[in-house]
Amino acid sequence: MSEGKIRRPRAETPKGFRDYFGAEVTERKAMLDAIAAVYHRYGFDPLETSAVETVEALGKFLPDVDRPNEGVFAWQDEDKDWLALRYDLTAPLARVAAQYRNDLPSPYRRYAMGPVWRNEKPGPGRFRQFYQCDADTVGSGSVAADAEICAMLSDIFESLGLAGVYVIKVNNRKVLNGVMEVAGLSGDDKEAERGIVLRAIDKIDRLGEEGVRALLGAGRKDESGDFTKGAGLSDEQAEVVIGFTTAKRETGAATIARLRELVGNSAIGAEGVTELESIAALLQAQGYGSDRIQLDPGVVRGLGYYTGPVFEAELTFQITDEKGRPRNFGSVAGGGRYDGLVKRFTGQDVPATGISIGVDRLLAALRAKGRAGGATEGPVVVTVMDRDRMADYMAMVGALRQAGIRAEVYLGNPKNFGNQLKYADKRGSPVAVIQGGNEKAAGTVILKDLVLGAKIAESATLEEWKDRPAQVEVPEADLVAAVQRMLAK
C-alpha cells in the first residue's frame, strides 16, 4: 500500500458517516434478530440485494436531466452507465420483483434489513448511511395483506418489550383522494394544490388546526417571519379537508361513519372507507384492539407513491428533547400500499404493501426504555506478570474459553502492571487473573473481582463489603470453577 504523497492522510470518517462500536453493534443486532424472528413467523423470507443499483432502476433520473437526482451517491461505471447506492429497500424490491417475476412465488413476501445511503446534508442525528428494516408483500391487492402488516408491527413492538407504549395508526390515501374530489381538487391541473394540501395535513401535529387552515388558504407566516404560500382553497374547500384530518372519533366504527359522511358521493373515497372498515374488522377478529392499532385520518405519510392504506407506528412515551421539554417519542415506522412501483419496470399492475422500520430511532427508543438487549460484559483478562511465561497465561485463557467464558490474555506491553489493570477496566472486564512468581511457586492464581472492586471504590464505607473480598487466591487447578463462581455472583 503506497502512500503516494508525503502528506499523511487524515484519519476521519467521511462527513455525515459514523462508526459503531461494541454494544452499538450488538444491541442493534439483537433488535434486528428479534424483528426478523417475527417477520419469519409471519412467513416472510429474507432478501439481500446488493448495495449498488443502476440509477435507472432506482428511478432517480429527473425528467430532462441526464445526471442522477440529488439524494443518491452515484458514479459512472466503465461503460458510462450510472450506478448508485440504494437510498431505501423498496426500490431494490421493486427491481427484484420485476427481474425475477417468473421465478418468485406470488405473492412474494420478503423482509430485508441493511444500510441505505442518502446524499443529503448531514445534521445532528442525521447520517448519510443508516439502517432500514422492511417487510413487504408484493402481488396481493387484498386488504388482508395490509391488515397483516399492522398486526405484524404490533407483534414486533410487543416482542421488543414496548407493550402499552406504542400505537399503530392506519389511514387510506383513497379516502384522502375522495376528500380532494369533494373539495374540487381532483383535476390534473390541481396537482400543485394537492401537494400543498398533503404537506399541510402532514403538519397538523406541529402547527395545529389553525396553522393548517392558513396553509390551505392564502398561506402562513411562521415565527421567524418566513411566509409559506398556501393552496389558495376557499373556506368551504378548506373545511372539507380539515374535516378529514379531524375525523378521528373514539371508536373505529365512529371514525368510519364520519369518513363516510365526508367522502359523500366520491367513488374512490367510498372504496377507501370500505377498505379501512375491512382492515379494522380483520384486526378485530385477531384481537388487536384500538389500544394497539387505530384508524387515524391524520396520517398522510410523505411519499407520493402510496395508493391505498398507509400506516404509521408511534411510540407514545415521553422523552425530554434537547431543550429539556417533554415530548412524545413519535414515529418509528411507516409504510403503506404502493401499487405502482413494479409497473415502472414491467408495465403491469403489481399491487404491493409493506412497512419500513427506522432502525436507529427504534433502537434509541429501546435504549430509552432500558429494553436494548445485546450489551455484553468485557472479557476476563489474564494479566502477564512474567513475559517469559506467556504460554502459561495462554493456557489459562484457553481453559477459560473452553468453558465458554469470554477471556483474553493481556497482549500489550506487560512492563507496567497498572496499565494492564487500566486496560481491564476500559474493557469492562469482570475479573482479572494474576499469577506472579510467588503464586506460580505456590501453584495458585489470584482473581480480582473488578465489578466488586469498582463498587467498593464508589462506596463511602467498606463495612458492607467486608465479608466479600474483592480478591481471592485459589489453586491454579480451580481457576475455571473459581472464575465461574465470581461471574455468577
Place this chain on the structure above:
Amino acid sequence: MSEGKIRRPRAETPKGFRDYFGAEVTERKAMLDAIAAVYHRYGFDPLETSAVETVEALGKFLPDVDRPNEGVFAWQDEDKDWLALRYDLTAPLARVAAQYRNDLPSPYRRYAMGPVWRNEKPGPGRFRQFYQCDADTVGSGSVAADAEICAMLSDIFESLGLAGVYVIKVNNRKVLNGVMEVAGLSGDDKEAERGIVLRAIDKIDRLGEEGVRALLGAGRKDESGDFTKGAGLSDEQAEVVIGFTTAKRETGAATIARLRELVGNSAIGAEGVTELESIAALLQAQGYGSDRIQLDPGVVRGLGYYTGPVFEAELTFQITDEKGRPRNFGSVAGGGRYDGLVKRFTGQDVPATGISIGVDRLLAALRAKGRAGGATEGPVVVTVMDRDRMADYMAMVGALRQAGIRAEVYLGNPKNFGNQLKYADKRGSPVAVIQGGNEKAAGTVILKDLVLGAKIAESATLEEWKDRPAQVEVPEADLVAAVQRMLAK
C-alpha cells in the same frame, strides 16, 4: 417517483453484483453468528464502520495520479473530495485505530463483518460486492497475538463442524526477508526482483518446483505459449529461495531447524525463525497440534503490507471442479501481521495482526459438507376457500403464529384453488390448512401434509404410506395441536 422517460427501466442487478434469497441469507447469517460467537469468546469487540471512506484514508491514490486507483468504486462529493466504497475491512480499521487512538483500549481488539466492494472485472463466482469477516488485534507486537489468531481460527473451524478437514499454515515474512538477504536480494534496488520472487513462490502449489525455478531464473513459458519474465536470479540464488519454499519438514521443530540453516547470518531471518518457534510453542501449550496448525514456509500471502507472521487456512477435503476433476477445496482465510498500516496516518509504529475470512468461500465449503445451518422450512399456508371469510382464516393464522408456528394466509387471488396449492409448494410449505363451506358448517378444518404428499407423489407404490394419510380432518379447535403434531413427524 417520476419515470422521467417513456422507455421503461431495465430490471437488472448491476453487472458483477447479485441478489441473495431466503436460505442464501439465513445460512450466511448462521455462519457469521457462529464465527462472531468465537471472536466474542476470545475478547474481540464488534466494530461497524461506514461503507464509505475518503479515498485518501483508503490510500487508493496512485503516486502522481489525481484520480483514485482502479479497484475501488469512487465519486467526488460536493466539496470535490473523493469518496469510495471500502474494498476491505482492514483499511477502515487502520483509519479507526488512528482516529480514536486516545479513546480506544490498547491493545484494541475488534471483529468486523460486512460487505466490501471491488471495482474489478466480474467473472464466474467473482462478484464486485462480497462479505468479509475479520478479527484483528491492534497495538500488540507480541507473537502471542499472532498465535491467538491461529488458535481462534482453529476454534472457528471446529465450531462450524469442519474438524479434521482443515489446516492452518503459518509462515513469517521476516524469514523470507532473511532468505532474500542470503540470496543477495535485499537492497532497495532489488524491489522488482523481490516482487517477482514473491509471486513465484506464491504459485508453487500450481506450478511445482520446476515452474517456480523458471520464474526465479530467466522466465517461464506457460501452456498457451505466453512468456512471463523471470527474476533473473543465478542458480545459487534460486537454490536459496527454493530451499526456503521447500523447507517444510515432518515436525515443526525440524522445519524450524531447517529454516535456521537457511537464514544463516541474517539478523532479520533469525528473528523470524525465533518468532515462528515461539508461536509454535504457544500453540503447543494450548493443545493445538500440527494436525490443526502447522509451520509451512510455502505460504507467502499476496499483500505487500505483511511484516511478520502470515497465516493461511485451507480446507483439505476434495471437491470436483467445473471439469469434474477432484481438487482440494483450498484457502478460505488468510492474514498476518502488518505493522505499517496505522503509521500511514499517525507516523507512529502501531503493530497489528489479524485474519480475514472469505465468507462466501467458507459458506460454499459448509454447504459442500452439509454443515450450513440456517435453512428453514416454509410457512404453514392457510388457504382461502371463501374470500368473505378472510377474518376466519386470519384468525387461524394468528393462532398458529401465537403458538410460534410459521404461518400465513394465502394473500393472492383465491379464485383458483390450484394456484394456492402451487404457491404452498413453491414456498416449501409443510402443511396446508383448508376450510370450505362444508368444513365450516361441521366446525372442522382439513390439514394437508405436503411433505408426506410430496413423498407419496414420488413413490412408485402407495403401499408404504397407506396407514399414514396425507390429509386429515380435525375439529377447528384442535387446529394448532394438530398442525404441531404434523410438523413434529
